[in-house]
Amino acid sequence: KAGVTQTPRYLIKTRGQQVTLxxxxxxxxxxxxxxxxxxxxxxxxxxxxxxxxxxxxxNFPGRFSGRQFSNSRSEMNVSTLELGDSALYLxxxxxxxxxxxxxxxxxxxxx
Amino acid sequence: xxxxxxxxxxxxxxxxxxxSLNCSYTVSGxxxxxxxxxxxxxxxxxxxxxxxAGEEKEKERLKATLTKKESFLHIxxxxxxxxxxxxxxxxxxxxxxxxxxxTGTLLAVxx
Numbered sequence: 001k002a003g004v005t006q007t008p009r010y011l012i013k014t015r016g017q018q019v020t021l022x023x024x025x026x027x028x029x030x031x032x033x034x035x036x037x038x039x040x041x042x043x044x045x046x047x048x049x050x051x052x053x054x055x056x057x058x059n060f061p062g063r064f065s066g067r068q069f070s071n072s073r074s075e076m077n078v079s080t081l082e083l084g085d086s087a088l089y090l091x092x093x094x095x096x097x098x099x100x101x102x103x104x105x106x107x108x109x110x111x
Numbered sequence: 112x113x114x115x116x117x118x119x120x121x122x123x124x125x126x127x128x129x130x131s132l133n134c135s136y137t138v139s140g141x142x143x144x145x146x147x148x149x150x151x152x153x154x155x156x157x158x159x160x161x162x163x164a165g166e167e168k169e170k171e172r173l174k175a176t177l178t179k180k181e182s183f184l185h186i187x188x189x190x191x192x193x194x195x196x197x198x199x200x201x202x203x204x205x206x207x208x209x210x211x212x213x214t215g216t217l218l219a220v221x222x
Contacts, residue, residue, distance in 0.1 A: 004154075031208045043155075043198065043212040056207040090154055094208045097142060102154035 002026065004093050004103035012109045018079040021106045025072050025093030029101075031055075032074040034066060037088040037105070046089075049074055081110045113138045115201050117213035124189055124220050132184040132197055132216045140204025144182045146175050147198040149215070155198055189220045 005024040013019050025032050034046040045058040049068035066076040072093075078085055088105045116135045124130055136144065143162055147155035159168045161177040168175050172193065174185045184197055196217050200210035 006154075033208055033210075035210075035212075042214040043200075043210075045209050045211070048208055050208075056209050058209075092208070092210075097202070097208060098160055099157055100145065100202075100208055100210065101157055102147070104154045 004091055004101055006089075006091050006103040006106050008106060009104065010107045010109075012111060013081050014111055015081055015083060017081050018077060019081060019108060020075055020077045021089055021091075021108075023074045023076075023091030023093075023103060025074070025091075026095070026101060029093035029095045030072055031094040032068055032072060033092045033094075033100070034074070034076050035090040035092065035102075036060070037090055038086075043090070046076065078108075083110050086110045113201065113203055113211045115199055115211050115213040117197075117199050117216050119216060120214070121217040122219070124186075124218070126190055126220055126222050127188045129185070129187045129189070131186070132199075132218070134182040134184070134199030134213055135180060136182070136199075136201045136211075137180075138201035138203050138211055141201055142204050143202045144177055145200040145202065145210060146182070146184055147200065149196045149198055158197075186218070189218075191220045191222050194218055194220045 031050045033048040037043045048056040063079045068074045090105045091103045094100045118133045143160045146158040149155045159175045164179045196215040198215045200212040
């Protein structure tokens with residue numbers, strides 16, 4: 001059974017650029033969440049999508065956005081990148097409320 | 112404000128030396144308390160979900176317990192391969208799979 005797949009795994013961007021990260025959840029999972037992980041702040045919730053609708057949102061600026069497609073795949077976008085956006089971005093998928101599985105993440109470096 | 116606090120930040124054990132990791136939480140309407148293991152450069156790996164005070168779950172050398180304010184992850188006779196960061200997260204009530212994470216305990220087991 002395939003796990004949560006995130007692409008790309010590594011990327012380097014320049015300040016001011018934008019980036020799009022992709023997440024394919026486990027087959028059948030309709031809930032997809034995104035998290036930012038940094039050494040200083042740990043894992044912080046960005047947003048959650050369920051059946052193409054944003055169900056919850058964390059305390060991040062509007063530069064961070066996301067969407068979910070009808071096949072449950074999700075993308076997140078960060079516009080006008082800042083140095084502080086350098087982090088590991090993790091996607092998680094869930095079938096129900098009992099188990100939430102994470103992907104390996106996308107490492108973003110902003111220079 | 113919802114909060115999850117883990118202690119200690121780091122723990123070094125000798126192989127076979129049992130110990131416990133602590134997770135204190137204040138999460139509104141806690142729906143579930145999650146434990147994850149994270150290896151360097153990888154996404155969190157799901158271990159357990161606990162739902163109510165008094166509940167216990169076991170997996171190999173790990174046992175998680177839950178009270179109304181805390182959760183403990185007991186590691187019995189650890190091996191070097193148990194070395195990792197252990198993350199605790201609470202899921203608040205409501206229609207969401209949002210997780211509020213602690214900052215983790217970095218466990219090092221020496222042979």
